[in-house]
Amino acid sequence: MPVLSGFGRAPAKFSGTSSPARCYAHSAVRGLQRMAQGLDRLLRPRSIAVIGGREAEKCVVECLRIGFPGKIYPISKSRPSMAGIPCLASLDDLPEAPDATFIAIPAEPTIEAVRQLSAMGAGGVVLYASGFAETGAVGLDRQKRLLEAAGTMGMLGPNCYGTVNYLEGVALWPDDHGGHRLDRGVALVSQSGNVAISLSMQERGVPVAQLAALGNQAKDGVPQILQSLLRDDRITAIGLFVESVGDIPGFCEAAREAARKGIPIVVLKTGNSEAAARVALSHTSSMTGSSAAFKALCDRLAVVRAETLAQLLEYLKLFHLFPGLPGDRLMTMSCSGGEAGIMADIAHEIGLPMPAFSPSAQEGLNAVLGDKVAIDNPLDYHTYIWGNQASMTACFSAALADDFDVGILALDTPIREGLDLFGWKEAEAAIIAAAQATGRPTIVASSLSENMPRRLQQSFLAAGIVPLQGFDDALKAVKAAAWYGRARQRSLEQGPVLSATQVNTGPARMLDEWRAKKVLSAQGLSVPQGVLVASETEAVAAAEALGYPVVVKACSVTLAHKTEAGGVALNLIDGQAVSDAVTRMDGLAPHFIVEKMAQNAVCEIILGMTRDPQIGPMLMIGAGGILAELIGDATVLLLPATQADVERALDRLLVAKLLAGFRGRPAGDRQALIDAIMAVAGFIEQNKDRLVEMDINPLIVLPQGQGVVAVDAVIRWTDAS
Template identity: 45%
Template structure:
């Protein structure tokens, strides 16, 4: 059944007491013109609407219902509404799966029998486009003709977002609680198709169906609707709260990042950055991350440059054509750099400001940023600052450039100025750090939309039963070698034969204890490197005999320019995922890694490894470089192995993969898997 009746209703039944009275008033305040029914067994009126004693007294089907009664009678009310042909209902009551009563929640869903349910344990929604508020509280949303929509699992966060004074064009907010029926994916698909929705914001505690969410994001991308996410559960404490709050499983955080990166969804880490990104994306994403900054202060220019470090945005210099045009509008004391400090020589002179701003914004940047902190105290005169904002607005129109006015301090953006800028197509952004994050988000989405490679679907695999066992290093390497991974020449043997094997292989060699019981051989004293002679091998073997009666002797791999780790992990929500990062002793020290969901592609792998700090060593550093193609082939060999053993693989580590000038060799491997069927 479609969601349109529920979220864009023409008739609404409010079933309950005080909460319903508030919701009716909120709906009437928005100017709802459809039919309103109030249902209460004892009260004669709710918010001036004559009540009916029960749902059974409704003489016509309704599009939507707001049910605010106790949890047990809620189920019978839902059943009655379903029999009348109701389009959907918001379930306000709590005490279902989030409180441990999954059986009662199942009974609720069964009673709906296909009728759409939002909740339980949710506040409902305010949809100014429908002039409807199935919402039992205050809110700050005003009717707009076009704006952003926010979907959240938290009623209180939804309230807070409607209270903001940041010129956010908020068209609608939806809280979906436990998602017994209507979930994030349903809402994204429905809202993406509405041309009045400019961007979609999601506050996510957990996803019920990752594949369905991914498909919904593809739909949004097809409709060119940017999505911004505020995902909680990044910390261990956050994950625990998310689980208890709406019975959501907060999956591995790095895998959520991998999912969002693949889908072109911008993840923000603070609620203020979430709001600013949505506000900026109301005007659409960016083609790239090339910024130009204008301010009348060298301090602000330096601050902007410093705060952009480490982000996927940049302040490139003016090109040869733009630089003289900008210089011609200023005097000889102004250095023409980006960020640009245009000084105060032209302050309070609107024509001159407009000329400078127009020259700058015509320079081919993806977005132009005017830093402008305006006095907001009542005894101060902000006229000169308003004049500067008008000049920037005029210049953006002349140059046909994407532009934003940024207050470094949020309280220094007057609301009247913000509204005027927004109405003119200029994003008013509150706070420099949040503004830079918004630009970065818009650039990431725009670059994702420009890709020609297809989005790789999320694959589900059946998991074999049985106990997980650890293979020996020899067994692991042989399996991976069969998929094309290069491993050192070597042989497993009894400890007493190690010197003879080393002699045949040729020195120098490595010696490792061979036992499936010892996963971390170095810590156990089971690894000896760079053994040059028979005597070295004999002595090393003797030191390991208490660990196992078998050892692995291999040719020593030398001349590596970098060491990587390639791993595969199984996540209960996402399935198999690939991890690539700095390897060897640097794995835990640097925490330099990227994650990709499986299956993946070479294009996606290449984009990911280029985000690694250690990849600079592979590309070339101080006259040395590694074999990039060999590294990619090694990663693809691991991916191919994971695909072949998707039903049994639990964990895989190649660490390190030695990156050579002319190859890449896996010198250690760990595989844990279930029985193969």
């Protein structure tokens, strides 16, 4: 096999004086090259072998059906032939080392077959058998021996359906599938074999170039499959259906490579509803979890997230033709006010702007449509020109020629036989002519998924027009493509995220509020003026010195949520109130904090750190105070974060309206808030090996020019090493 793209130069030869460390490093690189080459041979083979019975023969049948041009070697001790091809009795009879082998025999014989194939230099294997790590201790031992046997070969499985490559015409797949040969298209990768089958059977016109099911991912998982797919220039976009992406650093590396190449990745991840499985002392940990961490990771890496299988397919269809849009300014056309209204409502709900037509475009549209049609965006061009191909072409061209980022024509096409389809062929020809004449990214969208016949899907795709099915998913696809265009550029400019390093060994200890705020004050955060006291008398004296109103709080490392325990008294205006408050709190804590009451708050923010075991430390920003868990208005940032990251995060929050000045109220000190968030981010980075969790809740935002103040804080960390 030739050396693969991406590993173009042969490894350097070493002299006898090369250092052991250097030799080891180059040996490791060569090993990685061989593993990558093995997986590439598996996914894009020129020769294949199959081992087993019914499932193996099904692979042969499917390879012949979709036109695999390479060598096929069936191997069976009990079958004389498979699909008319004579069987070999054993692996020893192979005339060459196959690029890819489908193995459908029991687990123990599978290991021996893998060992033989690896020794002869085969490329990779699909393992159909179960009975490995998914079955417990015995299976784990079996899987360990399997990996030792595999060496540098590529591997899908075990417990895996395999792969279908419609570019090469090869189906290492023991079941039916719905694709067909093509020259370029999207790849679909699924942890579920059954979902992979369903996706292959889609009737949405998605040009599927490669289908892969991952099974147990004992050796090659999502990151390795992504990297191999990215080495194939015929792949236009990649869709993932996964429970987990596994190796996070590997996934990050693959996603960054996809961004560099401009190949969008769309992921549908299951398991987002699982509650956090650990007891947390902070609001942050209860407000975030694996779902929030993965969302933040995707945002950082320019990986598009889908919510349904239908969305996954519609997004991929758009990305196949347009790997990102320059912006999100939308124009829609329909011959029905009802369709226009539906699309306008969806656009408003998801934040797609629909600017008015320019004066020149209005003039051109008036010339075609006359004074009976109001020229607006969305454009309801009525049915006066329906069936008149020249007039429809002129109308669509005038609209698409205006300064929008994308145009959508609503078109539902009847598919029942016997109907008079007057005007539909003219509409098809008109939108194709208009899109090609203007060069505007163009979508034809049906209101319902079933109202786009396959012939029309293929016609539009061939003409460079995206056929999307269902208004809701169509407009969300536009938003996703516009987001990807921006996010891709950001991801190329940013460095890698903080690694998921382990926290220093030893018990984590909680700082009480007084000490936590001292730590944060040293980091540059503003905290209220206050005094730590041990008695009622000291508390009253401190309050008199500070000036009223004041706050009294119980201070103890055992009080993470003081309000619920009755350990907070606000807005105390005289000595008696302070004395009474301390008396009520007696027994809750050995000390009390007396602080100047923060007033004139514009809004309250929560800042916090939580740690994902795979992704690492994350900064959470959200609506604070009593709203922290009530409304769940929060977003997560991976670190390190830039000021631009922080600004975008703030804009995503509902509380951003309060920060900007809501209904005549004063605006908050946004820049001071941003500076405080950046200081907290820096603190987390400096202490990433110590911090277990942290909350600042609330961080009170004062009016413009008056700053912010951290009025409560929780820090739990280990001792410095």
